[in-house]
Amino acid sequence: MTTHLTSARPAAGPRKESRRRPPASSATTVGRPSFAWAVPAALFFALFAIVPLIMVAVLSFMSWDGISSPEFVGMDNWSRLIDDPVMLKSIWLTLLLTVLGVVLQTPLSILLGVWAAGHQRNRAVLSVIYFIPLLLSATAVSVLWRALLDPNFGIPAEVTWLFGDGNLFGEQSTAIGVLAFVSTWQFTPFHTLIYQGAARAVPQVLYQAAEIDGAGRYRQFFHITLPQLRTSMITSMILMIVGGLTTFETVLILTQGGPGTDTTISAYYMYDKAFKSFDYGIGSAIALALVVAATIISLIVVRVSGYDKMRSSMEGVS
Amino acid sequence: MRRRPNYVAGVGSLVWLVLVGLPLYVMLAATLRTRQDYAENGPVSLPDSFTLDNFTGAFDSGFGQYFFNTLVVTACVIGIVLLLVPPLAYAIVRSRGRATSAIFRLFLLGLAIPAQAVIVPMFYLISEAGLYDNLLGVILPTAAFCLPMSALILSGAMRDISPELYEAMAMDGASPRRMFFQLVMPLSRGGLSTIVVFSALQAWNGFLFPLVLTQSDSTKVVTLGLYNFQTAHGIDIPGLLGAVVLSMVPILLVYLFARRALVQGLMGVGGK
Numbered sequence: 001m002t003t004h005l006t007s008a009r010p011a012a013g014p015r016k017e018s019r020r021r022p023p024a025s026s027a028t029t030v031g032r033p034s035f036a037w038a039v040p041a042a043l044f045f046a047l048f049a050i051v052p053l054i055m056v057a058v059l060s061f062m063s064w065d066g067i068s069s070p071e072f073v074g075m076d077n078w079s080r081l082i083d084d085p086v087m088l089k090s091i092w093l094t095l096l097l098t099v100l101g102v103v104l105q106t107p108l109s110i111l112l113g114v115w116a117a118g119h120q121r122n123r124a125v126l127s128v129i130y131f132i133p134l135l136l137s138a139t140a141v142s143v144l145w146r147a148l149l150d151p152n153f154g155i156p157a158e159v160t161w162l163f164g165d166g167n168l169f170g171e172q173s174t175a176i177g178v179l180a181f182v183s184t185w186q187f188t189p190f191h192t193l194i195y196q197g198a199a200r201a202v203p204q205v206l207y208q209a210a211e212i213d214g215a216g217r218y219r220q221f222f223h224i225t226l227p228q229l230r231t232s233m234i235t236s237m238i239l240m241i242v243g244g245l246t247t248f249e250t251v252l253i254l255t256q257g258g259p260g261t262d263t264t265i266s267a268y269y270m271y272d273k274a275f276k277s278f279d280y281g282i283g284s285a286i287a288l289a290l291v292v293a294a295t296i297i298s299l300i301v302v303r304v305s306g307y308d309k310m311r312s313s314m315e316g317v318s
Numbered sequence: 319m320r321r322r323p324n325y326v327a328g329v330g331s332l333v334w335l336v337l338v339g340l341p342l343y344v345m346l347a348a349t350l351r352t353r354q355d356y357a358e359n360g361p362v363s364l365p366d367s368f369t370l371d372n373f374t375g376a377f378d379s380g381f382g383q384y385f386f387n388t389l390v391v392t393a394c395v396i397g398i399v400l401l402l403v404p405p406l407a408y409a410i411v412r413s414r415g416r417a418t419s420a421i422f423r424l425f426l427l428g429l430a431i432p433a434q435a436v437i438v439p440m441f442y443l444i445s446e447a448g449l450y451d452n453l454l455g456v457i458l459p460t461a462a463f464c465l466p467m468s469a470l471i472l473s474g475a476m477r478d479i480s481p482e483l484y485e486a487m488a489m490d491g492a493s494p495r496r497m498f499f500q501l502v503m504p505l506s507r508g509g510l511s512t513i514v515v516f517s518a519l520q521a522w523n524g525f526l527f528p529l530v531l532t533q534s535d536s537t538k539v540v541t542l543g544l545y546n547f548q549t550a551h552g553i554d555i556p557g558l559l560g561a562v563v564l565s566m567v568p569i570l571l572v573y574l575f576a577r578r579a580l581v582q583g584l585m586g587v588g589g590k
Contacts, residue, residue: 031487033494035417037409041402041465042421048440048462049431050424055439066441112334115327126331129338131581135569137523139541140562143548147348147555147562148341148361154555155344158360185337193581246432249525253545267434274438275530284438291435298430 053291059284066278077285086261086269087286093176094265098244100180101187102237109188109236113195114225134189141186142253149178172262175255179263182250187243191236198232199225234304242294266290349373349560356556372560376547380535381564384543388522391457391539395521396514398461399468403513406465407472408502412484412494422473428466433459433526444531451533459527464520468513475509476502515576522569540565 060077064070081087112130133141148154149168156163168174206224215223248267251257257264257272264272266286274283344361349372351365359366410422440459441450449455479502487497503510525541532538538546547561 031484031492031494031497033405033409033413033498035409035413035415035421037405037413037494037498038418038421041406041469042424044398044402045425045428045462045465048459049428049436052436052439052443053431055442056436059438059442108330108334111327111330115331118327126335128577129335129342130331132342132570133338135519135573136566137525137541139523139525139544140565143544143558144341144345144562146548146552147558148344150555153357153361153553155361158362185341188334242430242432246434248434253548267432270434271437275441280438280442287435287438290432294430294432294435295427298427 056284056287056291059281060288062281062284064280066280070281073281077281081282081285086264087266089261090264090266090269093263094245094247094267097176097179097183097247097265098241100176101183101244102240104180104184105188105191105240106233106237108184109191110195110226110229110233112188112192114199114221116192116196117199130192131189133186134193136186138186138249139253141182142250145178145182145185146254169255170259172259175259175263178254179247179250182254183244183247186250187240191240194232194236194239195229198229202228231304238297238300238304241297245290245293245297345559345563348556349563351556353554353556361555372556373564375554375557376561376564379543379547379550379561380538381540381543381561383535384538384540385568387453387537388539388541390453391460391524391528392518392521394453394457395461395464396517398457399464399513399517400510403465403468403472404503404506404510405498406469407476407506407509408498410469410473411476412497422469425466425469429470431463433463437526437530440527441530450531451537453532453537455531456524456527456537456539459531460521460524461517464513464517468517471516472506472509472513475506475512479505511576515572518572519569 059070061072061074062070063073063076116130136144149156151157151167151169156166156168160166168178202225206228207220210220210224246267247265248271251263251265251268252271255263257268267290270283270286270290273279273286340362347365348356348361350368350370352367352369352371355365355367406421406425409418436459444450444455444459447455449458483501483505484497487501492500523541524539525545528537528539528542529545532542544561544565548558551557
């Protein structure tokens with residue numbers, strides 16, 4: 001990533017036009033800002049995100065306890081991780097929680113988003129309440145649900161026909177269920193917003209044409225709305241996946257990775273190794289694995305959603 | 319054309335209303351009742367007592383200080399974002415050249431860097447810089463992690479400024495700097511308020527950086543206060559929920575005033 005920065009040419013003289021665009025008149029090139037306007041932000045971001053990212057790669061080949069100076073140990077951390085049953089389990093749990101999140105949130109947020117894009121009278125009032133979870137910190141949400149689901153004083157103690165003996169945190173399946181539910185509760189409003197925006201942008205002409213052809217409500221939904229939401233669906237799912245891979249506070253507060261290591265997902269295991277067992281080398285190796293996964297997914301985002309082409313497509317239209 | 323209501327989505331939205339409304343009701347009701355009342359009558363019942371002790375209890379365990387710290391962090395993060403992002407977005411939208419597109423790609427990739435990924439080296443860097451257990455050590459990384467999304471939101475807003483306006487100013491011989499201050503900044507007020515709300519939310523709700531980079535009570539932020547309160551008073555559920563409610567109040571107030579900016583900004587994220 002930093003190679004892009006070092007290969008930057010000074011922006012003196014006439015600027016090179018993108019090949020896609022026809023040669024512009026002098027009026028469109030005069031008075032354009034140089035790349036220097038972007039440099040302060042880029043430097044700040046590089047210092048606090050890119051440099052640590054490079055360091056995490058280096059640290060993953062070192063042994064460091066936080067007090068003595070780091071020491072190079074080659075592939076040691078990595079081979080220890082490969083042999084570590086908890087690590088393997090944590091990867092599996094991370095994937096499970098991520099998939100559960102996508103499966104629960106996608107249909108729900110499409111449904112709510114399409115509904116909220118309509119023009120019902122009660123929509124404005126309801127959407128104020130809907131989006132409250134969006135505002136709460138993961139910490140507040142987790143503390144709230146930890147209290148609400150407390151086996152002795154919470155809702156399960158009262159609604160026994162639904163929750164059985166009530167200790168949802170004592171068993172792997174229910175603990176995972178709670179984590180998936182709490183994430184869904186917290187993030188569905190955000191994805192609903194994405195779909196609401198996209199559903200509003202669907203051209204009304206399509207529905208009018210379908211209605212003339214006699215297509216019913218549900219055919220319209222499956223043949224017009226859903227295909228038109230495709231791009232947003234990809235963006236939203238990828239955000240869900242990156243979010244799922246990096247879930248942390250929810251686990252720290254709700255289950256502490258337990259019972260045993262039954263909900264120890266990778267991000268929590270990284271924190272546990274680095275900041276509780278003071279094994280920063282292993283922690284870095286786990287973190288690096290997380291970054292690689294998240295970066296691959298983000299590259300897919302940029303390709304599929306066309307974020308990187310936005311400039312030429314928008315500015316060309318005039 | 320008149321359209322019939324969508325019953326499936328309507329029912330779904332009502333279910334969601336219960337799923338969100340019920341916990342919020344239990345939380346608000348619990349914070350206004352005494353601990354005995356809550357323990358005897360259970361969380362879902364109507365409160366038969368009224369007390370504000372749960373809020374004062376939170377303040378007694380240091381929440382006043384935590385609020386102040388969070389406020390400082392949030393204000394500084396907003397300041398840094400407002401200083402760095404508008405010129406960045408301006409360059410992304412208007413500048414032609416490979417250097418700028420490389421920088422834009424850097425920020426796009428940055429969207430995917432999770433805070434957990436850099437927390438170990440961040441701990442190292444901040445300690446080496448002598449900023450461990452210092453609010454500045456929380457402010458700088460938090461602001462840095464607000465930049466990618468803010469750049470995306472604001473450059474989206476700046477793209478909506480019509481090219482004719484730039485051309486007219488260019489005809490008058492205006493410099494990029496003058497265009498920035500007299501054209502771009504006034505016309506992107508909507509985008510600016512979105513990134514302010516967005517960064518404020520990020521900073522106010524931040525947890526991992528404060529958790530790892532601070533230690534003492536004098537630098538603790540609200541989210542960390544909540545976490546510690548839970549570990550210490552886990553059984554006192556009304557007290558705990560009182561602290562949760564307190565931690566939400568400021569952000570809810572901001573939401574009431576800035577709902578439009580926040581919602582529209584986030585709606586744009588999905589692409590159209």
